[in-house]
Amino acid sequence: MRKFQFGLLLFLSIIFASSCEKDDICVEGDTPLLVIEFYDILDTASLKEVNTLRVVGVGQTVTVNTVTDRSTVSTISIPLKTEEDATSFILISDSASSDDGTETGNVDTINFTYSRIEDFLSRGCGFVVNYDELEANVTADSDNWIQDIEITKSLVTNSDSTHVKIFH
Numbered sequence: 001m002r003k004f005q006f007g008l009l010l011f012l013s014i015i016f017a018s019s020c021e022k023d024d025i026c027v028e029g030d031t032p033l034l035v036i037e038f039y040d041i042l043d044t045a046s047l048k049e050v051n052t053l054r055v056v057g058v059g060q061t062v063t064v065n066t067v068t069d070r071s072t073v074s075t076i077s078i079p080l081k082t083e084e085d086a087t088s089f090i091l092i093s094d095s096a097s098s099d100d101g102t103e104t105g106n107v108d109t110i111n112f113t114y115s116r117i118e119d120f121l122s123r124g125c126g127f128v129v130n131y132d133e134l135e136a137n138v139t140a141d142s143d144n145w146i147q148d149i150e151i152t153k154s155l156v157t158n159s160d161s162t163h164v165k166i167f168h
Contacts, residue, residue, distance in 0.1 A: 026125035033066060033077035033159045034112070034131075041147045041167040047074040048168065054095035058088035058109065070095050077159055082129040086113045093145045093168070108146045109139040110166075114156070131156040136164060 040048035049072050055064040063069045067076045081087045088111045095105035114131040121128055134154045138146045148167040156163050 026122070029121065029125070029128060029158075031079070031082055031128045032130065032156050034080055034134075034156060034164065035075065035077050035159055035162050036164045036166055037075045037162045038073075039165050039167050044167060049074045050091075050093050050168065052093070052095045052105065054090075054092040054103075054105065056090045056092070058090060064089070075162075080112060080114065080131055080156070082116065085115060086111065088112070091146065106143060106145045108141070108144050110136060110146065110149070111139065112136050134163065 038048055038050050040046045051072050052070045053067070053073055053076070054070055055067045055076065055078060056062070057064060064078050066078055067073070078089060079087075088109060090107055090109050092103060092105040092107050095103065098104050112134065113136075114134045117130045117132055118127045119130055120126070132155050134151055134156060136149045136151060138144060138149060145168050146166055150165040150167070151163065152165055153161065153163045
C-alpha cells in the first residue's frame with residue numbers, strides 16, 4: 001500500500017510540476033515599432049538622410065523617445081498607438097530653435113491609420129498589439145519636404161524590416 005501511495009504522490013507531483021508556466025519572465029516580445037526609411041525622391045532606390053530630424057506625436061509636448069532628437073538619420077522606428085486606429089506625427093526637417101525658442105525647421109504632419117490585432121503571448125507577457133491595413137498620408141501645406149510615401153508592408157508584426165518609405 002505504501003508503494004502505491006508513494007507512486008501516486010510521485011505521479012501527481014510530476015503532473016503538477018509540468019503544468020506550471022513561468023509567468024514572471026517575458027522574453028517573447030513587445031508591440032512592434034513602425035520602421036520608416038527615408039529615400040531620395042530623384043533616385044528612389046537610394047537612402048537619403050534627413051538633416052536634424054525631430055519627431056513629435058501630434059498633441060504631445062515632448063519628442064518621440066525612440067528617435068534621437070535632432071539627429072541626421074535615414075531610418076527611424078516609432079510607436080503607433082495601441083488604443084486607437086490612427087496615429088499622427090510631426091516630422092521636422094532641419095529642426096532648430098530660434099532665439100525666442102520657436103521651431104525654425106520645415107514641419108510636415110504624417111498620419112497613419114490601421115487596424116489593431118491583439119495577440120496573447122503568455123501570462124507573463126500578456127497581449128501585444130500588431131497592426132494591419134497600414135495606410136499613410138501627409139497633410140498638405142505650402143512647403144512639404146515629404147514628397148511621397150510608400151507602404152512596403154501593411155502588416156506590422158515586428159520591427160525587423162521596413163514598413164514605410166518616405167521620399168524627400
